[in-house]
Amino acid sequence: MTVLRYSVPTLPLKKLIIPSNSTFTNSTLFHFHFHTMNSIAKPSASSSSSSSSSTTSIHQVPELDSDETHRIADQTFRRYSSSSSSASRTGRGTAILWFRNDLRILDNEALYKAWLSSDSVLPVYCVDPRLFSTTYHFGFPKTGALRAQFLIECLADLKKNLIKYGLNLLIRHGKPEEILPSLAKAFGAHTVYAQKETCSEELNVERLVSKGLQQVALQSSSESRSNTNNPKLQLIWGTTMYHIDDLPFDTGSLPDSVEAKCNIRSCIRTPTCLGPPPSIDDWGCVPSMDQLGAYSQSQNVSKGMKFVGGESAALGRNLLRIYKETRNGMLGPDYSTKFSPWLASGSLSPRFIHEEVKRYEKEREANNSTYWVLFELIWRDYFRFLSVKYGNSLFHLGGPRKVEHRWSQDKNMFEYWRDGRTGYPLIDANMKELSTTGFMSNRGRQIVCSFLVRDMGIDWRLGAEWFETCLLDYDPCSNYGNWTYGAGVGNDPREDRYFSIPKQAQTYDPEGEYVAYWLPQLRALPKDERNFPGKSYIEQVVPLKFRTVSKHSSQDMALAARRTNFRGRK
Numbered sequence: 001m002t003v004l005r006y007s008v009p010t011l012p013l014k015k016l017i018i019p020s021n022s023t024f025t026n027s028t029l030f031h032f033h034f035h036t037m038n039s040i041a042k043p044s045a046s047s048s049s050s051s052s053s054s055t056t057s058i059h060q061v062p063e064l065d066s067d068e069t070h071r072i073a074d075q076t077f078r079r080y081s082s083s084s085s086s087a088s089r090t091g092r093g094t095a096i097l098w099f100r101n102d103l104r105i106l107d108n109e110a111l112y113k114a115w116l117s118s119d120s121v122l123p124v125y126c127v128d129p130r131l132f133s134t135t136y137h138f139g140f141p142k143t144g145a146l147r148a149q150f151l152i153e154c155l156a157d158l159k160k161n162l163i164k165y166g167l168n169l170l171i172r173h174g175k176p177e178e179i180l181p182s183l184a185k186a187f188g189a190h191t192v193y194a195q196k197e198t199c200s201e202e203l204n205v206e207r208l209v210s211k212g213l214q215q216v217a218l219q220s221s222s223e224s225r226s227n228t229n230n231p232k233l234q235l236i237w238g239t240t241m242y243h244i245d246d247l248p249f250d251t252g253s254l255p256d257s258v259e260a261k262c263n264i265r266s267c268i269r270t271p272t273c274l275g276p277p278p279s280i281d282d283w284g285c286v287p288s289m290d291q292l293g294a295y296s297q298s299q300n301v302s303k304g305m306k307f308v309g310g311e312s313a314a315l316g317r318n319l320l321r322i323y324k325e326t327r328n329g330m331l332g333p334d335y336s337t338k339f340s341p342w343l344a345s346g347s348l349s350p351r352f353i354h355e356e357v358k359r360y361e362k363e364r365e366a367n368n369s370t371y372w373v374l375f376e377l378i379w380r381d382y383f384r385f386l387s388v389k390y391g392n393s394l395f396h397l398g399g400p401r402k403v404e405h406r407w408s409q410d411k412n413m414f415e416y417w418r419d420g421r422t423g424y425p426l427i428d429a430n431m432k433e434l435s436t437t438g439f440m441s442n443r444g445r446q447i448v449c450s451f452l453v454r455d456m457g458i459d460w461r462l463g464a465e466w467f468e469t470c471l472l473d474y475d476p477c478s479n480y481g482n483w484t485y486g487a488g489v490g491n492d493p494r495e496d497r498y499f500s501i502p503k504q505a506q507t508y509d510p511e512g513e514y515v516a517y518w519l520p521q522l523r524a525l526p527k528d529e530r531n532f533p534g535k536s537y538i539e540q541v542v543p544l545k546f547r548t549v550s551k552h553s554s555q556d557m558a559l560a561a562r563r564t565n566f567r568g569r570k
């Protein structure tokens with residue numbers, strides 16, 4: 001079988017070359033945990049054909065127990081720490097480190113700069129109620145329960161690791177623009193350091209925080225002439241593998257087709273001790289699901305993959321050897337790296353992955369998989385830089401290309417898709433995986449996107465906002481970037497990205513293992529019928545645009561015609 005690479009972003013960044021000559025300041029090589037072929041070959045949902053085990057199993061990702069996770073994390077922290085840099089800490093006073101989507105210690109430049117510029121760092125996380133309200137147009141939960149749970153785990157782990165480094169994490173509930181200026185005032189902080197974001201919701205918060213800090217300075221100067229406090233917000237780039245300052249072009253004019261060669265910086269070496277922290281009586285607890293708001297009612301993963309949040313778990317997950325051959329899979333934890341939830345929360349640095357890949361290549365072998373992991377990370381970078389270039393048009397119906405198209409907002413149709421009741425097993429299985437686990441393979445994402453947009457003709461923003469609710473790895477740039485591509489409104493030169501369900505099913509789920517896992521009622525059918533079950537399954541709600549597989553096309557058409565107008569909330 002020829003394994004095709006997925007076709008969402010193929011160009012334009014294809015030509016962005018990963019330099020093979022990246023240089024590292026620390027060339028010492030240590031052991032790093034990689035799954036072996038044996039551990040990959042362990043029975044998993046993808047390899048098991050027993051119906052009982054493959055319908056009920058839960059795969060924890062990573063599959064290590066807590067002791068092993070922390071052992072590997074500590075080992076990795078040591079490998080990436082520096083004991084010699086305390087002499088360079090010449091700063092005075094207090095600096096605040098405002099954690100956002102950079103919930104990690106390793107390779108966190110903002111944290112490092114806060115440490116360097118002060119003699120005491122105050123790490124803060126603000127539980128911003130806006131992140132737990134609703135999506136912009138259609139009023140879905142802004143953060144679904146599974147991502148909320150993942151975030152809680154990230155915060156608990158970050159707090160634990162900061163304590164190991166001689167600090168702590170102050171957790172406050174409220175808006176950063178209210179919390180940070182008041183902390184800056186109370187502690188006389190000179191700077192608030194934070195990772196720079198690029199989308200308008202986050203940029204708006206940055207502006208408000210900056211304004212709040214200016215108010216502190218104004219108040220301070222009117223109250224005291226001798227001892228004024230003039231705190232500033234210092235934003236540090238940190239989300240991508242390529243540093244924005246190293247790109248050979250200005251992001252505002254990021255070309256649609258790029259041929260660029262630039263170095264990837266080494267990870268920041270974190271000092272072994274980041275303390276002392278300021279004196280604080282109550283550091284605040286990691287929030288519970290209840291505290292995160294109405295939409296975050298606990299939801300347990302009942303089958304499929306259960307991702308463990310936090311930097312320690314992220315460092316325990318590594319998988320490179322067979323990645324290229326399996327990336328287009330859909331079932332089980334090991335067909336792709338599954339780094340995305342940790343990358344999105346910032347528990348994992350893309351530069352760390354790059355450095356580890358290079359180390360692996362040097363110690364063992366360079367192979368297709370090691371190349372492809374970095375290649376995929378370039379796509380992640382690309383969508384981040386695209387958000388700088390295109391701003392809010394990434395979120396607009398017509399996308400960056402301002403495409404005019406009549407979209408449906410049929411509520412019933414959308415709900416068939418959302419709930420996995422379309423009558424197409426491949427769509428329904430993927431949508432059930434998403435709502436049960438918060439994850440879907442890249443292939444699945446492309447297929448369900450194409451179905452919603454092309455076969456159902458539904459406003460792509462409904463799909464994008466539903467993904468925003470559900471995905472553990474939700475990232476505004478990657479999500480809306482990929483959706484605009486899929487909907488044909490992005491800057492992708494290709495016109496119609498149609499994914500034919502029969503073809504996708506035959507190529508990527510030929511034995512119907514994936515659909516039978518998520519739709520157990522199909523397991524009783526012969527393997528080659530599971531994706532094409534006819535009357536043994538629910539009716540298809542729309543015919544396919546380019547191929548009629550339905551045996552009930554008149555009913556399909558009738559259903560498709562029953563369209564009611566779904567009124568967006570905006």
Ligand SMILES: Cc1cc2nc3c(=O)[nH]c(=O)nc-3n(C[C@H](O)[C@H](O)[C@H](O)COP(=O)(O)OP(=O)(O)OC[C@H]3O[C@@H](n4cnc5c(N)ncnc54)[C@H](O)[C@@H]3O)c2cc1C
Pocket residue numbers: 008009327336337338339340341343344373376377378379380381383440441442443445446449467471473474475476478479480482483486
């Ligand atoms: C409609 C749609 C919506 C998506 N929404 C998101 C999202 O909100 N957040 C997100 O991280 N990814 C998103 N993706 C991209 C991709 O599906 C996931 O990053 C990938 O499936 C995560 O699995 P993995 O970590 O095993 O990826 P791997 O295949 O192992 O790739 C390694 C890393 O490369 C990056 N990457 C891979 N493919 C892409 C891509 N197409 N775009 C951007 N980054 C990529 C991810 O960070 C990923 O973790 C979306 C794709 C589509 C088609």
Ligand SMILES: Nc1ncnc2c1ncn2[C@@H]1O[C@H](COP(=O)(O)OP(=O)(O)OP(=O)(O)O)[C@@H](O)[C@H]1O
Pocket residue numbers: 136137199200201202392393395396468476
């Ligand atoms: N982090 C984010 N996550 C999800 N959506 C985001 C994020 N940042 C910005 N957006 C979206 O960007 C859009 C910006 O809308 P805004 O009103 O700020 O600007 P606009 O260009 O005037 O848009 P509109 O014309 O729709 O009002 C909204 O759809 C908002 O949801």
